[in-house]
Amino acid sequence: MTNQFGQFNLKANIIKAIDGIGFVKPTKIQQRLIPAVIAGRDVVGQSQTGSGKTHVFLLAIFNALDPSVNEVQAVITSPSRELAEQLYEAFRDFQKSLSEIDKNFSNLRIANYVGGTDRHKQTKQLEKNQPQVVIGTPGRLKDFLGQNLLLVNHNKFFVVDEADMALDMGFLTDVNIIASAMPSDLQMLVFSATIPDKLTPFLKKYMKEPLIEEIPVSTVVADTIDNYLLATKSKNKNEVIYDLLTRGETYLSLVFANTKERVHEIAKFLTAQGLKVAEVHGGIEPRERRRTMRRIKNQEFQYVVASDLASRGLDIEGVSEVINDDIPVDLEFFIHRVGRTGRNGLSGTAITLYGPDEEDKVEQLEQLGIKFQPKQLKDHQLIDVKDRNQRSHRHASQKQLDPELIGLVKKKKAHVKPGYRRQIQGAIRFKQIKDKKVSQRTASRARRKAKSDK
Structure with missing residues (x-):
């Protein structure tokens, strides 16, 4: 050409x-x-x-x-x-x-x-x-x-x-x-x-x-990037990240976290699992950071764990995958994180982990025009979530709770300080488990009675 x-x-x-x-x-x-x-x-x-x-x-x-x-x-x-x-x-x-x-x-x-x-x-x-x-x-x-x-x-x-x-x-x-x-x-x-x-x-x-x-962009996240959303629920995040990183061959994977302490924790865990990991954040002595960056560019590492500050400073060729350990406090950094992959026309994958208490942040990102493909991790593979609108349905289902649970929600909202959502969600799960057990016991008694009547 x-x-x-x-x-x-x-x-x-x-x-x-x-x-x-x-x-x-x-x-x-x-x-x-x-x-x-x-x-x-x-x-x-x-x-x-x-x-x-x-x-x-x-x-x-x-x-x-x-x-x-x-x-x-x-x-x-x-x-x-x-x-x-x-x-x-x-x-x-x-x-x-x-x-x-x-x-x-x-x-x-x-x-x-x-x-x-x-x-x-x-x-x-x-x-x-x-x-x-x-x-x-x-x-x-x-x-x-x-x-x-x-x-x-x-x-x-x-x-x-x-x-x-x-x-x-x-x-x-x-x-x-x-x-x-x-x-x-x-x-x-x-x-x-x-x-x-x-x-x-x-x-x-x-x-x-x-x-x-x-220069306007047609999409907030480049169309060369598969942008996945993964609910961690009660799973150990370190183990989820390790599972994601080792599920297949990637040229270079970047893992981003909000704090240098969390970066160090992830890097330490992955290293203990036998992975060769580079750690990049503002708390590392400048000379060591420069040495690490040179080694990354020389392709000595397949896995890099970095802080948000580094998300604007990492310009590495061939990043095939970005994993967000969490959603950044400053939502703009989300764009800089995922922008490390899918560059120069090449394809890339961005995977964002989120917990039940980060629903609002996910919705805020969606309001910015960021589109996610919900996924779940099963048998070492990422698969589509059957109900792609499961979060909105979950919000809707709360309106259909029985009177006892509605009263519980109102009580929590009235008396609990910020953070009540997690407690409400916990109470909802507890009530659902309790109801399921009652239902199972009732069904079991009915089966035993039916057998004795024969």
Whole structure:
């Protein structure tokens, strides 16, 4: 297939380098924004994770770089170490492809400055030479700018990647300080999965009549993903996860949990069952996290257990399955979790575990437009639930309870604090079991009587 990036008036060496990384057809956001960025416009790109935002600014920056000029020409800020590392790897990969065509780019200096790395070494490097492309987390970049170690007097591009995540993590003040240190005539590019209202003042302050492009999606979850819902009921979640992971061959499975403590608990359990498991969360020392991420990318693990923070920072090739140990507190993270699979046109599977007390969260996700296929785990296989609307029928059946149970429900609601739903459901189950036993005893007595009458 012919390389379709030629339509953007990119330099010939850039087009050839794109061939080298295997890109042929631009994504929707690349189609809409690359021409504007090349033309010098400020842009705001809003689209879902995995849509190709990174290569909008990567290609435009390389197209404008002059490797013979020994000064900072582009600064990219990323809210997490993992995301910064992935951007750095993407830039290095493209530099390698471009260097095979144009040797002038072989000595291009691309730096990655993030918290938790060797600050002293980076300081010495900056005192000796300025990098031409700078990638980093807001805190480290702000510090280097404040100490006049990083010189951006002639910088051309400032990219704010995952702006909504920077806002959520409290880094927007640092990003603001970085932006204020930049030349007034630079080009600013902002990319984000969402554009919250609190981000608007920042955009208005620094951007000059930006082109704002929102790439709508036909479905909240990509249609390449089988999105399953699995009720755990009274089952042990660790055992359910192990059963799911070992039911068949998967290339790479990600398990997401809400807290680092739960991530550690799952990883420890799976390891004890003989699985080789990587553990990724914010409580792990930065150097160890980087080492783990390298090992994951080198395909040393088939199973990865991660926290929600990592769900926005894991960009791993070939994820065939995502398992949600629970429903995230911030429902938006659900989209980021399942978005780790089914990428680049490949198929994937997302399985969400939920308990009786998470019915409301499931309904909220459905209200966001997320569609589930209810499943049950039986004999090491996922099978369809016969009644796909079983939850709504269960709600309806509560209205048909006998008077005693209705009175019990009303009493619980009147006197029990939040959490009464679990107690009500327990009482309902107890009453149903009790009634079933009474019915069985009655039937048994009737059979015995019938025999004695013969």
